[in-house]
Amino acid sequence: MKVLLINGSPHEHGCTYTALRKVANILESEGIQTKIFHIGKGAVHGCIACGNCRKTGTCIFEDDVLADLAKECSAADGFIIGSPVYFAGPNGALCALLDRLFFAYGSFMKGKPAAAVVSCRRGGASAAFERLNKYFTLKQMPVVSSQYWNSVHGSSPADVLKDKEGLQTMRTLGRNMAWLLNSIAAGNIPRPESEPIAVTSFADGK
Numbered sequence: 027m028k029v030l031l032i033n034g035s036p037h038e039h040g041c042t043y044t045a046l047r048k049v050a051n052i053l054e055s056e057g058i059q060t061k062i063f064h065i066g067k068g069a070v071h072g073c074i075a076c077g078n079c080r081k082t083g084t085c086i087f088e089d090d091v092l093a094d095l096a097k098e099c100s101a102a103d104g105f106i107i108g109s110p111v112y113f114a115g116p117n118g119a120l121c122a123l124l125d126r127l128f129f130a131y132g133s134f135m136k137g138k139p140a141a142a143v144v145s146c147r148r149g150g151a152s153a154a155f156e157r158l159n160k161y162f163t164l165k166q167m168p169v170v171s172s173q174y175w176n177s178v179h180g181s182s183p184a185d186v187l188k189d190k191e192g193l194q195t196m197r198t199l200g201r202n203m204a205w206l207l208n209s210i211a212a213g214n215i216p217r218p219e220s221e222p223i224a225v226t227s228f229a230d231g232k
C-alpha cells in the first residue's frame with residue numbers, strides 16, 4: 027500500500043515538508059510505502075471551466091505539474107495533502123491544482139482515505155485545514171483524524187521541530203492512517219455502489 031503526501035508549499039524542504047516527513051516516517055515504520063510529491067514553484071493554471079475534462083478525461087492544460095500529480099494519485103491508496111497557511115487559507119497554487127485534480131481526475135481520489143496537514147507561523151491553521159477537507163468530503167474519501175486539527179507552527183523547519191504537540195499530532199495521524207488502510211485491506215469489503223449524481227442547482231430540482 028502506498029500513501030502519496032503532497033507538499034503544497036513552494037519550499038521543498040520547509041515547514042510543510044517537515045510535518046509531512048514526520049507522518050511519512052510513521053507510515054513507513056508501519057509498512058506503508060510513501061512518496062512526497064512537491065508541487066514546485068512553477069506557474070499553475072487555475073480551472074477555466076472549459077469542460078474539456080468532461081469530454082476527454084484529461085485537463086486541457088498539460089504544461090504544469092498536474093499530469094504528473096494525477097499519475098501519482100492513480101497509483102496511491104491514500105493521501106496526505108500539506109500546505110502552508112497563506113492569509114488563513116491553503117497556498118493558492120495548491121488550490122488551483124487541487125481544483126483541477128479533483129474535477130478532472132476525481133476518480134483517482136474517490137473513496138481513498140485522506141487527511142490535510144497545514145503549517146502556519148501563528149494563525150489561520152484551522153480555516154486552511156477546513157478548506158482542504160472540503161476536497162475529500164466531496165469525493166467520498168474517509169477523512170483520517172488525529173488528536174488535534176492537523177497543524178504545526180513555525181516560520182522555519184527548526185521552529186516546527188520545537189512544536190512538540192504539532193509533531194505528536196503528525197505521528198498520531200500517521201498511525202491512524204496506517205490503521206485505516208490496513209483495516210480496509212483486511213476487511214476487503216467492496217465500497218457501496220454510487221448513485222448517479224442528481225445535479226440540482228435550484229431547490230425545486232429544475
Ligand SMILES: Cc1cc2nc3c(=O)[nH]c(=O)nc-3n(C[C@H](O)[C@H](O)[C@H](O)COP(=O)(O)O)c2cc1C
Pocket residue numbers: 035036037039040041042043109110111112113114115145146147148149150179180181182
Ligand atoms: C503569502 C504568505 C501568507 C502567509 N499567511 C499566513 C497566515 O495567514 N497565518 C500564518 O500564521 N502564517 C502565514 N504565513 C507564514 C507561513 O504560513 C508559515 O511560515 C509556514 O509555516 C511556511 O511553510 P513552508 O515552509 O512549508 O512554506 C504566510 C506566508 C506567506 C508567504
